[in-house]
Amino acid sequence: MSNEISLKETERKVFSTTFQDGLVDIAIGGFLLMFPIGLYVSPYLGDFWSTIVIFLPLWVILFPALWLIRKYVVTPRVGSVKFGPWRVSRMVRFNVVIFIVLVLSSILGLLSAVGFDAVPGLVHAARFSLIFLLVFSVAAYFLDFTRLYIYGILIALAPLTGELLYQYLNVPHHGFPVTFGLGGVAITLTGVILFVRFLKEHPQQPEQAESLERIEKTTR
């Protein structure tokens, strides 16, 4: 019986509906695509303004747009759910672990910055790869979001392959525009495909109020 009604599996299945629309994928892909853009605009605008140019479109256009799509397009189709204490405590643990990982990553980043010239480029790249892989794997595990493992590997490969492209083919900016750009495009496209599939599989539900009205009529 416990196999037939696997409650944990049901909870995971229910929670995974959060990511079926591809919007998180589009957000991650969009975030990655900003790096190559930033690398090309920073020589002209300086670090401060290039950072603004990179992140402003994300915070002002992309993220609010995705939030609005989730609110007005996704939620009416899939409905609303409040998750139980098990999921809430898992999310708390996720936040704690990701905080620790980010603190450790920042320390690693600072150490890299201090001894930047003394360490070969590939070692720097490997450090960043490790951080990306760790962050995405932790997120994938706690969020039961398996695509993040693949994205983690894809993004972890970006600094390493970028550095190799720079060293052997002299690709500018340590090859980051190519590798992060391609990664960003791949993840964004995955998100777009998932979103289109989601729209096809979840046609617009009649308004809940109308449906409830109908429900009352049928049960009277």
Add this chain to the structure above:
Amino acid sequence: MTNEDELHPLAEIDQVIHAPARLMVLVHLYVVESVDYVFLKNQTGLSWGNLATHVNKLEEAGYVAIEKGYKGKKPHTMIRLTKRGRAAFKDYKQNMQQVLDDLPD
């Protein structure tokens, strides 16, 4: 042991829960805090009419609570499992486990 004793765990199976559609609704409600009709309909694959009938039956038994509210200006109903419903579902699970475990291979 009489036949009646042997059948005792089966006789204790809660018939309100035992119907497949209601069992499906309860399984989903058991693993979350609350859901709305749209979500439940998507997860269970039941029609609006079926879903409403079964949810009403579960409400009559005191197993689920229907909370009517508003989301913005639109009416929005959330359904959650009551303490009684949670306990009944746990009992149901144990009873079914016992019945199936006692069957010979």
